[in-house]
Amino acid sequence: MNSLPQPRITGAPVRQSALVPGYMSGFGNSFETEALEGTLPIGRNSPQKINFGLYAEQLSGSPFTAPQAVNERSWLYRIRPTVKHSGRYRRVDKGLIRTAPMARDESDLTLGQYRWSAIPLPQDKRTFLTGLATLTTAGDAEGQSGMAAHMAFVTASMENEYFFNADGELLVVAQQGALRFRTEFGVIDIAPGEICLIPRGVIFKVELIDGPARAYVCENYGATFTLPDRGPIGANCLANPRDFLTPIAAYEDREEPSQLFVKWGGELFVTDIGQSPLDVVAWHGNYAPYKYDLTTFSPVGALMFDHPDPSIFTVLTSPSGTPGTANIDFVIFPERWMVAENTFRPPWYHRNIMSEFMGLIYGVYDAKPEGFEPGGFSLHNLMLPHGPDEQAFEHASTGELKPVKLENTLAFMFETRVAQRVTAYAAGVPQLQADYVDCWAGLKKRLDPTRKDAW
Numbered sequence: 001m002n003s004l005p006q007p008r009i010t011g012a013p014v015r016q017s018a019l020v021p022g023y024m025s026g027f028g029n030s031f032e033t034e035a036l037e038g039t040l041p042i043g044r045n046s047p048q049k050i051n052f053g054l055y056a057e058q059l060s061g062s063p064f065t066a067p068q069a070v071n072e073r074s075w076l077y078r079i080r081p082t083v084k085h086s087g088r089y090r091r092v093d094k095g096l097i098r099t100a101p102m103a104r105d106e107s108d109l110t111l112g113q114y115r116w117s118a119i120p121l122p123q124d125k126r127t128f129l130t131g132l133a134t135l136t137t138a139g140d141a142e143g144q145s146g147m148a149a150h151m152a153f154v155t156a157s158m159e160n161e162y163f164f165n166a167d168g169e170l171l172v173v174a175q176q177g178a179l180r181f182r183t184e185f186g187v188i189d190i191a192p193g194e195i196c197l198i199p200r201g202v203i204f205k206v207e208l209i210d211g212p213a214r215a216y217v218c219e220n221y222g223a224t225f226t227l228p229d230r231g232p233i234g235a236n237c238l239a240n241p242r243d244f245l246t247p248i249a250a251y252e253d254r255e256e257p258s259q260l261f262v263k264w265g266g267e268l269f270v271t272d273i274g275q276s277p278l279d280v281v282a283w284h285g286n287y288a289p290y291k292y293d294l295t296t297f298s299p300v301g302a303l304m305f306d307h308p309d310p311s312i313f314t315v316l317t318s319p320s321g322t323p324g325t326a327n328i329d330f331v332i333f334p335e336r337w338m339v340a341e342n343t344f345r346p347p348w349y350h351r352n353i354m355s356e357f358m359g360l361i362y363g364v365y366d367a368k369p370e371g372f373e374p375g376g377f378s379l380h381n382l383m384l385p386h387g388p389d390e391q392a393f394e395h396a397s398t399g400e401l402k403p404v405k406l407e408n409t410l411a412f413m414f415e416t417r418v419a420q421r422v423t424a425y426a427a428g429v430p431q432l433q434a435d436y437v438d439c440w441a442g443l444k445k446r447l448d449p450t451r452k453d454a455w
């Protein structure tokens, strides 16, 4: 019943083939799939009549006129068109969901570097939607730039409740437990070490298949995530296109009172519908959800000396329009060998024009051996200095530089050009580590002008 792959926490990927049952392989491909054979019109999108009495509908993820390379749309052949799913919307309580721009006085948290311990999963029933809590927001959702970082705390499945987000696409990073996303396009299962991406506007519901579950969610208000250019690295390594998996068509023919929730312009709305909106029998196109196993990422790094910029670990990037300046980079810090000679191997101390939200899926992060826990998160905002804590500095400065494998570790970063603002919720939780900045307090003055080898 539970076809979910077990989370793997160490070693090379065990998947032998990109052809996982239920999925199609490739990034941004033009796919076609039908749950009922003979549904898809051949050689055209919108014939006078669709086979089996279905309706045709286009879902556009880019303007109609976007250049071919970034033009995204799919054709859905469904039991009822989506207009039939959306009567009059009622505004409902949005719980802990926040959207940029937030008021400057959203919280009185002062300027600083911040870190949070893992927030425990609630005891009561929370679905992916009611358990969504926003931590930071950046930019302006209606202007389609910036992002929000959320935590999803899931203790219950959505049943006759469905959701779509008009404000951005959702990049879901599983951290604990396993989730099943039933979408208009088919079914995606993820466990820790895997991510899934639900495009803006796609209707879905989330079921718990191994719970309770905790996930990080990056809501991308800007251009859709794509693979970064590899430059001189060439055609291979990093995230390879074939490892991205898009579900085959699957539909529900369910005539039951249901609710469709919509986040639009930062507010939450609901409408009552008489059937499941996941009624797409077949679809084709290049605008569709996908999943990716982060352990298939092939890291490239320093083979001789120095610590490269973390951009070499970019899995997906949301371009901003300014070359090289991402709206968001989704970056991971996976298992890898450290071999650089005469090198301070962890991240250097730095100040960055981008703002860095980090999370830890499992294991220990080399710059922060203490206090950065799986399920926790940190925020090093635009131009705020950060780097290894005292313990990591001591260890990296004095340790023997033999080849070392960083094992059983998976951290990630949502790095955005836009400053991130902390929500009142995140500012108020007891997991906010009041003493975080003290991790650098013991970094002492070492200068001795009389001794070049003061170490």
Ligand SMILES: O=C(O)Cc1cc(O)ccc1O
Residues within 6 Å of the ligand: 308, 309, 310, 346, 347, 348, 350, 352, 356, 367, 380, 386, 387, 413
């Ligand atoms: O701050 C961090 O820990 C993330 C990070 C890692 C790295 O290897 C280089 C720069 C950077 O911001």
Ligand SMILES: [Fe+2]
Residues within 6 Å of the ligand: 347, 350, 352, 356, 380, 386
């Ligand atoms: Fe950093």
